Every structure is written in structure tokens, then in C-alpha cells.
Amino acid sequence: MTLQAFLTLAAALFAVGLYGALSQQSIVMLMMGLELMINAVLVAGAAFWFYLAPASADGQVLVLVAVTVMALEMAMGFAVVTALMRARDVDVTDDAGDLKG
Amino acid sequence: MRTVVFWVLALAAVGFGVAVFRVDSMARATFALLASFLCVGGTMVLLDLHYLGVLVVLMMIMEMMVMAVFMIMYMMNPAGLMPMSMLHNRRGALIISGAVLVALVAGVWTVDWPERAGRPPGDPTRALGEAVMGAQMPVMIVVGVAILATMVSAVVLATDRGRYDGGDR
Known part of the structure; x- marks a missing residue:
């Protein structure tokens, strides 16, 4: 177990999540991709804490914030999907491109 | 031993x-994601982060149960009855x-990481608790307010009534 091994795991999870977020049509599947990307942040944060700065708890606090962000992201994402579904019967990203610039 | 467990x-x-x-x-995708989170929680336990590892495991079990309900609500291909591609712009x-993966892995193995500063405390959970109730208190306050704001705005977004109780449509 080294810092590099943990960060490689984080990089792999991040890339898989990015692929999902970019390629999925369904908005809820897109959110699964985002969750995987935050998952990678959790691994990287924990590894940075353990291997670089274990004396202070800042790394642990960062992981705690990332876990919270993940839960909030999911709650708001589902609320937006539900609102979109109610208003327009839309659940795929291609039909929700109103803000495309 | 730990190394083997980590790689598995x-x-x-x-x-x-x-x-x-x-x-x-x-629905299966939800449980695959849950399994991935459980493995990540396991790797955090390997780093002596027992509290955060268990927190991730417990939170993700709850979160994925909620997610499974939504997944079934918005399922594009129920029970595999309508084979279809759920993808766009796959290439x-x-x-x-792939490019992001290559760049990140190259960075991970070429960057000259700094030396380890200090040693882990005997009880990381205690250190975390003292941090969030001491020097990192503003972080906890902001997180608490953010959770409250999310609860309110998620309910407002998801309920079936707009302003003036649906009179605007």
C-alpha cells in the first residue's frame, strides 16, 4: 500500500465516473457517474491524509465534507429530476438542454 | 496481508x-454502485480511518436503498423488456x-510527493471529533446549514404544487 496505489485507484474510479456522466442518457444514471467521481475524491482525500499529513485532522474533515456533498448532490439531483418529470415528462438529458449555450 | 486486501x-x-x-x-446498476462504495469504505478502514470507513458504508447502504426506488421510478429499460441503448456520444x-485517466495516472506516478509530516494520532476518530468541534467548527456549521437548505429546497422542488398552489398552470 502506497500513496501512488491509492491515488491510482482514485484516478480509475474518477475516469469511470466521468465516462458514465458523459455517456449516459438518463439523468439518474448521470448522477451515478457523479457519485462515482465523488467516491474517487473520498479515496484520494483519505490517502492524502494518511500518507502526507496525518498529524492534523484536516484531511479527515475534507472526507467528511465530501461525503456530505455526495448526499446533498443526490438529494438535489433527484428533486430536479422529479420537478422536470412533473413539468415536462422528461427524464433524459437530451430533452433537457434548455441551458445549452 | 493489508496490501493483498487493498488490491482486491x-x-x-x-x-x-x-x-x-x-x-x-x-436497479442492478444501483447495487453495483453500492458494492463499489462498500469496497471504497473497506480501503478507508485499511488506512486506520475506522469511523469514516464505517460512515461511508452505512451512508451508502441507506443512500442506495433510496436510489433504488428512484431508479425503478425512472427505469429506461424495465426488466430488460425493452432492449435499448442508454448511451449517447459513447466514443x-x-x-x-481515457485521456483523463492517462493524465491522472501519469501525474500520480511522476509527481514528487512531499514527505510525510507527523505521525497518525493513536485514535484518528478522536482527532476528527476534536477538529470539527474546535478549529474546524466553521466547516461543520456550513455543512449543517447546507443540509438544512437542501432539505427545504428538495422538498419545494419535488412537491406537486408551484407558486399559488398550482394556479399558474
């Missing part, structure tokens, strides 16, 4: 992560995520 968990985490976008049922997504 790491491979399983990435494997289940890939499975999320390979299986053709969105572009593969190229971009």
Missing part, C-alpha cells in the same frame, strides 16, 4: 464501478475519460 478491494471497486454502466438494468465519452 481496489480491483473490486473499479470493477463494480465499470459494471454500473455495463449492466442493462438501472467521445470514452476518449475524454
